[in-house]
Amino acid sequence: MRTLPLALVLLLTSVAWSQDDLRCLENPQPYYSVLQQRAYEALDRRSEALKALQSPEDIRAYQQRQREFFLQKIGEFPAEKCPLNAVTTRVIEEDGYRIENVIFDSRPHHRITANLYLPKGKGPFAGVVVASGHSRTAKTADYNQRFALMMVRNGMAALCIDPIGQGERSQILNEEHHNQFSGTTTEHFLVGVGSILVGRNTAHYEIWDGMRAIDYLVSRPEIDPDKIGMTGCSGGGTQTSYVMALEDRVKCAAPSCYITTFRDLVQTIGPQDSEQNIFGQIEFGMDHPDYLIMRAPRPTIMSATNDDFFPIAGSWDALREAKQIYGRLGYPEHVDLVEGDGKHGVPPQNLATIGHWMRRWLLNDDEALPAVELKDRPAEDLLCTESGQVLSDPEEQSVSDLNASLAAELFKKRKQLWETSSIDEMRSHVRARIGVSPKAGVTQMFGGDIVGLVQREEYTIAKYVVRWDAAPPVPVLVFRPKKVTKPVCLYLHPEGKEAAAVPGGEIEALVKSGATVVAIDLSGQGETAREKRTDLHGDWKTFYLSYLLGESLVGTRTIDTLMVARFAAAFSTVEGQNLDILGVGEAGIVALHAAAIAPEQFGHVRLKETPADWTSIVSEPVPSIGLDYTVHGVLEEYDLPDLEKLIGEGKVERLK
Known part of the structure; x- marks a missing residue:
């Protein structure tokens, strides 16, 4: 004994x-507080690394490392792009522009629903992708319509897209073929579970959709492929930040209500939605300002509000870091920030500034735009499907289906590894x-x-x-x-x-x-x-x-x-x-x-x-x-x- x-x-x-x-x-x-301290230490290391970027060569190497890390952690994109198979389901004629309700493929049997706002007159026109924030109605939400109206009334086309889990692209339907969960972030969290297990991220799907939205825009003869912009608020600001960092075709960008710093975020509200967290990015040294730095010196403006839950102080810190890098490349005027009064959202003056920014860099027109009230139209006018959900089609593949297909491929590789x-x-x-x-x-x-x-x-x-x-x-x-x-x-x-x-x-x-x-x-x-x-x-x-x-x-x-x-x-x-x-x-x-x-x-x-x-x-x-x-x-x-x-x-x- x-x-x-x-x-x-x-x-x-x-x-x-x-x-x-x-x-x-x-x-x-709480163990969370232990992680907070370690996050601050990692962010301190990043700050020191950023100070060492003095020459254009240093900056280019840094941008390359950041992009490679980003792409690796969100999961490999498809090796080939499938045909868009685009269809227009309705055309709405308006004074000076028209709206087309369109559907196109992001991947085979995985479709994007969108509204294309096209100016009337002789093109080709600059085109701006509008990514939706976390609204159940997505592309038809009032603020997304206002983004598009600001662009189209100022001579630019706009493409408002539904992200996965929102609008007509809910990934989890009930027996009546309606979205099972009212909260859109709920779907993003849930699809994130399977995505993580196969080495992807909810962001993987949103970024690819953004890139395919650009593919659709440039496929249209009315659009100038060399004049592409992107904007969006909140979750749309996240998508804009990601796509603009990885996609060279985005000549001008305006992420709104998102970019701050991880230090400010971790100190206050903490990590947010599934797609807003990239595996290992704090430890590696990829902070919010890096989404700006990765695309330097392409024109980028941040839109922020002074009472947002994303800390405004962090937004200004992000601008300061980006401004230094843009300046070392010789283009400090290519990055800026507009701050408006109010809570989470895009006040009229911020929206006008975003429109002005797009016109400056896409149309070479630097005339200021006035802040105006823009009237949105009924959401039902802008629906692309008869059922209201693409997943009602039995051939449609959900994100869970796509992840399951990858899991089946990984099983074969894993079996060989064990053998x-x-x-x-x-x-x-x-x-x-x-x-x-x-x-x-x-x-x-x-x-x-x-x-x-x-x-x-x-x-x-x-x-x-x-x-x-x-x-x-x-x-x-x-x-x-x-x-x-x-x-x-x-x-x-x-x-x-x-x-x-x-x-x-x-x-x-x-x-x-x-x-x-x-x-x-x-x-x-x-x-x-x-x-x-x-x-x-x-x-x-x-x-x-x-x-x-x-x-x-x-x-x-x-x-x-x-x-x-x-x-x-x-x-x-x-x-x-x-x-x-x-x-x-x-x-x-x-x-x-x-x-x-x-x-x-x-x-x-x-x-x-x-x-x-x-x-x-x-x-x-x-x-x-x-x-x-x-x-x-x-x-x-x-x-x-x-x-x-x-x-x-x-x-x-x-x-x-």
């Missing part, structure tokens, strides 16, 4: 009994993919401090804080029966250590069966969780800040588990006896990773209601896991069943 170290026994007897309070941390700190690699090589692939060092759980300095005891009728609960290196402390509960007859069991639950700790709960049942149970608050859970969570997305802000730093919460939580497993080994009553691990729900994904990386530490891995694989989740319109338990690009190398191969035959049991 193995006994507890004498020092631990003395410590257990010296701690005063407490009430039935299972909190361990005196001053709990040609050793078990140790694949274990290294898993470690690298989730960011777990070979030292994790083995060589780091660590310790566990007992901070309280709770006595229950048949067992004792010891409250610990486990620490190692510079990592934030992990709260742990050790449930110890009066008589130990089974191996120590690590218990992982998506809601943390207290989720099943109530009298009569699942943990108590394990303890009464003779097991010492060690329950953990993994990073971002329990005492280290943020207060604000959603039922559908979980703690998505913590996930996305980790994602922006190039990490996965699965990886961080796997490290937590390995370190606590090392700590928990002290409670084993048999020398050399391995721990068991029980993962509930999505937390079972962490259990699988820990056991796959260090199978020698674990005897049995038991999973309760844990997803069988990631691949099937990719094709689900409403994914059955949250963002917390995704890993960027993981299906390029392995899926959950592959982890069972690394753990060993017969060691994984799925509980009913």
Whole structure:
């Protein structure tokens, strides 16, 4: 029989009994705040790198690195562009212009619905793509119509497009073929889950759509292909920022209500919608101002308001950085900012300034435009489909369908990788993919401090804080029966250590069966969780800040588990006896990773209601896991069943 170290026994007897309070941390700190500090450090490194860009050659090399990184992280675009197969479903004649309701292919059987505003008279005309913000009605929303009207009444064509998940392009329909969710950002988050697993991003689809919108514009004989602009507000400002950074055909751009700095964003409202977070961009050194810098010295104006939730101070900081780079290239006048009064949106004066900017650089006309009220028309006039949704067509492919097709391709490549690699090589692939060092759980300095005891009728609960290196402390509960007859069991639950700790709960049942149970608050859970969570997305802000730093919460939580497993080994009553691990729900994904990386530490891995694989989740319109338990690009190398191969035959049991 193995006994507890004498020092631990003395410590257990010296701690005063407490009430039935299972909190361990005196001053709990959300894991989000830890990530904030690391983000600031990465942004400081970027600032220093930017100062070194003194020559045009330095700047060109920087632009190239940024673009290559950007393209790599959003996922590879199609090798070939499919035919547009454009159709016009309605023409509306107006005084001085006409509106065409058009549909064209972004990819085969994946269509874009749009409104083309064309001036009357002799062309060819400059053309401006108008990307929609997060409005359910998208291209027909009043502010998007006003963008188009400002352009067309000043001699330029405008193409208002529906992004995925909005307008006539909802990606998740109910049985009546209406959008299932009222919130448009909801769809973007949900399609983001599958996109992340296959190494894409919601932005991947929006950027490609923007590029295809330009393809459509330049396919029209009425449009001058050398005079293309782009603008949009909020989510449309995001799309504009991305496309203008990557697409050389955008000669003039005006992103609105979006560009700030990540420092200001992280300090205030935090990461935003799915497409507004590119994997690893903060750690790499790609900030909002880089969307301007990547296109320097092409003309770009930012539109902002002084009471927006996107911090206006960050917008001016972004301009200052971009202005320096544009200046070093000899064109400081090619980048600017217009600030208006008001909340999130485009006030009339800002809109007039955007129109003026487009005329200056696309038409060589620098006459100022007055701020005017523009009247929008009924949304139903501007619909392109009879049903109101392209996805009502049985041949239409949703983003989930497109991701599932890629997942099928990745399965073939993954199968070959596993057939040609050793078990140790694949274990290294898993470690690298989730960011777990070979030292994790083995060589780091660590310790566990007992901070309280709770006595229950048949067992004792010891409250610990486990620490190692510079990592934030992990709260742990050790449930110890009066008589130990089974191996120590690590218990992982998506809601943390207290989720099943109530009298009569699942943990108590394990303890009464003779097991010492060690329950953990993994990073971002329990005492280290943020207060604000959603039922559908979980703690998505913590996930996305980790994602922006190039990490996965699965990886961080796997490290937590390995370190606590090392700590928990002290409670084993048999020398050399391995721990068991029980993962509930999505937390079972962490259990699988820990056991796959260090199978020698674990005897049995038991999973309760844990997803069988990631691949099937990719094709689900409403994914059955949250963002917390995704890993960027993981299906390029392995899926959950592959982890069972690394753990060993017969060691994984799925509980009913």
